[in-house]
Amino acid sequence: MRVDIISIFPDYFSPLDLSLIGKARGTGLLDLSVHDLRTWTSDVHRTVDDSPYGGGPGMVMRPEPWAAAFSAVASPSSLLVVPSPVGKPFTQADAAALAAQEHLVFACGRYEGIDQRVLDSAPMPVREVSLGDYVLFGGEVAVIVIMEAITRLLPGVLGNADSLTEESHSDGLLEAPVYTKPASWDGLDVPEVLRSGDHGKIARWRREQSLLRTATRRPDLFEAYPPEKIGKLDRAA
Numbered sequence: 001m002r003v004d005i006i007s008i009f010p011d012y013f014s015p016l017d018l019s020l021i022g023k024a025r026g027t028g029l030l031d032l033s034v035h036d037l038r039t040w041t042s043d044v045h046r047t048v049d050d051s052p053y054g055g056g057p058g059m060v061m062r063p064e065p066w067a068a069a070f071s072a073v074a075s076p077s078s079l080l081v082v083p084s085p086v087g088k089p090f091t092q093a094d095a096a097a098l099a100a101q102e103h104l105v106f107a108c109g110r111y112e113g114i115d116q117r118v119l120d121s122a123p124m125p126v127r128e129v130s131l132g133d134y135v136l137f138g139g140e141v142a143v144i145v146i147m148e149a150i151t152r153l154l155p156g157v158l159g160n161a162d163s164l165t166e167e168s169h170s171d172g173l174l175e176a177p178v179y180t181k182p183a184s185w186d187g188l189d190v191p192e193v194l195r196s197g198d199h200g201k202i203a204r205w206r207r208e209q210s211l212l213r214t215a216t217r218r219p220d221l222f223e224a225y226p227p228e229k230i231g232k233l234d235r236a237a
């Protein structure tokens with residue numbers, strides 16, 4: 001997969017050299033480039049922003065550098081991803097959809113945002129995504145988050161593909177709690193069932209914990225979970 005990130009703070013993206021994303025880049029599974037938006041300015045001050053029409057606080061990113069940047073790095077078959085607090089909430093399903101794309105372009109807005117005409121006239125499809133109901137300084141950290149969510153879904157990045165199907169949000173539920181050695185620690189024991197060796201019983205316990213956790217912590221997810229799937233657990237148990 002090819003990814004181009006455009007930002008006025010390219011240094012923000014040094015974490016993408018590390019760990020599993022760095023490894024995916026090293027092995028060629030991920031072809032990632034970071035670009036300084038100011039590359040595509042033409043004035044001596046390398047201006048990227050100006051005051052908002054209609055008044056109000058802060059500054060807005062001017063359209064010209066963005067248009068020039070898209071001409072240089074994108075094509076009509078690219079997908080433009082714009083992190084923004086006014087975007088659609090980013091979910092695991094969105095991560096999977098983005099991971100299936102051949103080429104992503106991320107446009108990191110700063111200040112009060114990017115001139116709307118940039119998104120309305122972009123020469124490729126555009127997705128505005130939000131990480132949640134709060135405001136960040138800019139899209140940079142959001143892009144790092146989104147890249148983590150995407151990269152771990154790329155075929156060949158994770159050794160064990162089961163960890164993708166059995167994790168939180170893969171089936172609309174939160175995952176059950178996990179434990180490792182020692183079996184007894186600080187007076188606290190690992191649940192007996194997990195040490196029983198009975199794989200059917202373990203699967204039922206995990207499923208029950210998963211439903212319980214989701215119902216108590218995320219009633220919104222639990223409400224959206226198909227009731228007939230809960231019934232299936234009862235029959236299995």
Ligand code: 6GU
Pocket residue numbers: 082083084085087129130131132133134135136137138139142
């Ligand atoms: Cl994706 N970007 C910005 N700038 N702020 C946000 C956000 C994204 N998600 C929540 N707040």
